[in-house]
Amino acid sequence: LFLYEIYHYFLFSLMTKIAGDFSAVELDFMISKRLLSKIECYPDVVEAALQASPTRQSQRQRVDGRNQASETGQRLAIRYNNVDCITLYEEHLTCLLHDNWLNDEVVDFFMVLLLELLNDYKNYDFCFLPASFLESIKRERDHYVLRRLNVFEKKFIIIPVCHNYHWTLVILCYMNNMAAALNGRVEAGCSPFMLYVDSLHWSINKRILQELRHSFSRELGIRLNMPGIKLGDDELPYKIVRVPKQKNLSDCGVYLLHYTECFIRYAVQESFSVPEFLDHSLKVFELSSGVAKRENLKNTILMDCSESQNGRLRTPHDVEVMRKNMWKKFKTKIKEIPVKSEEVVFPNCSHELLEIQWNSDKVFQRKFCSLLLLKTKQQLTFSGCVEFGLLLGHCHVFGFELEASIPPKFYQVFSSYYGSTLISFNTGKRTVEQSRSNTRHFFQFCNANFLKPLFTKEIRKRILSAAAVLIIRCVQLPLALGTSFERLSMIKPQNCATNNSTISEKHALIPGIFLLTKEAKLNAFSLTNEEAVLFDQAASQARRFSRLERFSILFCGHIGSGKSTRMRYFANRLLSLKVKTYLLDLDLGQSEMTLPGCISLTKLDEPLYGVNLKRMNKCEICYFYGEISPSNRPEIYLQLISKLYEEYVKITKYGVLLINCNGWISGLGLDILLRIVDSLKPNEIFFFENCNIQMDEAAASRVARVALEERREIRFVRTSHLRVLQALDKKLLRSHYICNYFAHNYKEWVNFFNAPTSKLQWKKCFIAAAHADVGGKFIMCLLKASGVVGLCHLNDHNAEDPCEQHYCNDASLPAVAPPGAVPLCLGFGIVSYVDTDDQTIHLRTPLSSEQLDKVNFIICGELEIPQQIFNCQSLLVSDDSKLTRERNVQFMADIWKHWKMKTKHKRRYAY
Secondary structure, three states, rough: OOHHHHHHHHHHHHHHHHHHOOOOOOOOOOHHHHHHHHHOOHHHHHHHHOOOOOOOHHHOOOEOOOOEEEOOOOOOEEEEEOEEEEEEHHHHHHHHOOOOOOOOHHHHHEEEEEEEEHHOOOOOOOOOOOOHHEEEEEEEEHHHHHHHHHHHHOOOOEEEEEEOOEEEEEEEEEEHHHHHOOOOOOOOOOOOOOHHHHHHOOOOOOHHHHHHHHHHHHHHHEEEEEOOOOOOOOOOOOOEEEOOOOOOOOHHHHHHHHHHHHHHHHHHHOOOHHHHHHHHHHHHHHOOOOHHHHHHHHHHHHHHHHOOOOOOOOOHHHHHHHHHHHHHHHHOOOOOOOOOEEEEEEOOOEEEEEEEEEEOOOOOEEEEEEEEEOOOOEEEEEEEEEEEEEEEEEEOOEEEOOOOOOOEHHHHHHHHHHOOEEEEEEEEOOOOOOOOOOHHHHHHHHHHEEOEEEEEEHHHHHHHHHEEEEEEOOOOOOOOOOOOOOOOOOOOOOOEEEEOEEEEOOOEEEEEEEOOOOOHHHEOOOOOOOOHHHHHHHHHHHHHHHOOOOOEEEEEEOOOOOOOHHHHHHHHHHHHOOOOEEEEEEEOOOOOOOOOOOEEEEOOOOOOOOOOOOOOOOOOOOEOOOOOOOOOHHHHHHHHHHHHHHHHHHHHOOOOEEOOOOOOOOOOHHHHHHHHHHOOOOOOEEEEOOOOOOOHHHHHHHHHHHHHHHOOOEEEEOOOOOOOOOOOOHHHHHHHHHHHOOOOOOHHHHHHHOOOOEEEEEHHOEEEEEOOOOHHHHHHHHHOOOHHHHHHHEEOOOOOOOOOOOOOHOOOEEEEEEOOOOOOOEEEEEEEEEEOOOOOEEEOOOOOOOHHHHHHHHEEEEEOOOHHHHHHHHHHHOOOOOOOHHHHHHHHHHHHHHHHOOOOOOOOOOO
16 A cells, blocks of 8 residues: 555656646647647658557567567567566657557556556456457457456456547456356445446447457356356446546547556545446546646656566666657757768668758758668668659669659658558669769759758768669658558568667668568569569550550459559559550549549559559549449449540540459459450450469459450469558548548648538539439438538539429429439539528538539449548537438438339449
8 A cells, every 4th residue: 555655646746747847838629739730840740640550469470379569679578467578669659749549559568557556456356458359359369368367356357449540448347256246146336347438428339348248258158167158238237437538539548548547546445436436437537638648658658667677678778778769759849950871781772861951841841851872773662651752863663763853853652561562662783973974963952952961072972872862751641630551560670780780779761761671571562573574565565556556454353463553563664664654443442543433534644652542533534433343233334434435535546545443353243344355455454363362262363364365365464472461451441542532631621620511502413323223202311311422514414404304303302313324523522411491412522612613413322431530520520510420321221221122123224
């Protein structure tokens, strides 16, 4: 008890001190000032926030039967239960910066630290389950964790839960009385139950509770030798705890740790009573400032780990280095960065990095960037979002040959495992001096634009001996508020030396851009010699024929064969050869240039790098199909393709057309593919097959290959890359696309929700359902229940024409789409509400008023509103006209049964 009081006093004094330091800071409820200031002045901080991940357990590799995370930097390790060990690396602590999501390493570490700081927690019936416990339930490995921890001998079991990028807390109480409760021998008020704590006050996720009940039921059945036992709502009920609501969208992990700390401090008291605790929960869990709590967490972790006596840190010198590094990362003001040069030698690549200060705000919003000097015959693979330009030498990135120019032409690349392949800089054999580049303009440009040039004779020699000189910096990912691409855990560099000393903490090229070693490069994009020769021959042939006529190349293959990746690489090769290139994108699920559910024709002017986050709506022509699979209406899908190809024929008489097909090549999907080949008659067909696939996929691939070879000669390409387990699932990737279309950053999301809605008179519009034949009495319900709708324009038709047919033959209702109509898609929107008095449709859309004036056709598809939009709406909407998932889904559920049988055989007609 005495040690506990000391610990309580220590935390209280620490929080008081930190709260005093932040007393002068005015916290805005909308967090706009703080977040926008960091976007303008601290892009590396925002990048760290976007890269931080609340779920990283799936990224861990299984080595010798145990989960180990390969990280870099200084290490803090804490051991509990004499078996498990939680390792915290230096880079994990970057998530404690403002507006970052906490990852599970920090959450697990701090929870175990709290239990250790309790003097007698091992005897006092507390138990902690890691954040990966729910994942272990799915993999049916939860019984190993429960059996090792003796959970039914503990009074309180604390479980942090991360679901849909949001942290919640589940506390199981009085689990040591479970056996007695089943026999009816437990005292009143001591029967087992669950506490559910949510800082955003969302509706409770009952699936999580069901999974926990199922897991504990199975373990209890093993212990009591009763396999059929089940814990339901009666045996293990749940209670929702009233807690203060968090004031932004990023502090859920901070509030979770605060709630855990408060509960432990309250539960260790002898007078602990559950009814009294639930009545006073708002006061018990009160938190004045999330910023101060973050600082408290950082200081607590660093101080307690450094003062531990059980060898969590290797040497006192490491602790001092850790403190210095953390001070650099957590400083609040940007000081003048000294210009420095360092050389990092990796097993198969070497580079030189010069930090400089940029003097032109027209190019970079931030004045600090880096010069990257690449040596000959090198492949520098990286992970991060990069903006770069080539100043001197020769370098190609993902098949695109960069052109050196002064001032430089800048490109942006997103390189990550998630949704795409890793990208690298590749250099040739010649140096800058051997290529006889004009370096005089380069040095003049540097002297004119860099505040602190340090081009001494030695550095001039290094520049001339390099193969390529790039200017590079890390930029913010164009992701919606509340979404995140998780950053890959870097593999620790081996045999890396700086000034003849082994380095472990210098793993970052520049903040937010991380180098990858040879082991991690296995998932980087690289062509085999056969593929390189084949693509070069095909590119040369396409270049030769495209000068005289239209030349088309079709890319097809099963899902996971690398079809889209190699199509982007081939497009970049054509752009490097100055070939007029068009892309006919027929992939409904993972579109390259538009939202899912569309097919488009685009003239390519810039190289294709990574996933579709910055290329939205750059297409020439777009048709909205409304679904992510052509299985329901194949005739309509083929009709739109034929119409799109006719428009391509009208646009140009020469050039190369790249056709990207769906990855569905079995059954009906193969029939659709053969119809596309017969209709478009491509000059070349590339068929890709991954040898690392399952037997059923391999059999379907062989059938498709034989069927195509019967029609024309194809170029068969066998790939051998492994499917990346960490890749985002397709549904989540589509959600990122949709969110990115409507808004890119916090300021745009504020305008999106709080700006007045756009109005459309429904008497001027045709309304059609892309997935069902809807009766007139349901059309307005369908419009309100739809998620993302397509805003289109139909030529040669006027909805106000008396000859047009209206729903229910009522002129006050919208007009029915003409048979066989193929409208041009202008953009997308979300229906906020429908005003029946003014006969207007209120939309939220990024389209301008000039574009909205052209809209006369609305298509209701099956694209759902992403959950991320609802997540950030609760804090950003200032009026009562909110988008509600429950309302939209309920409308759709009420009328779907009526549509299902009625439209089963009516899906072969146009809108």
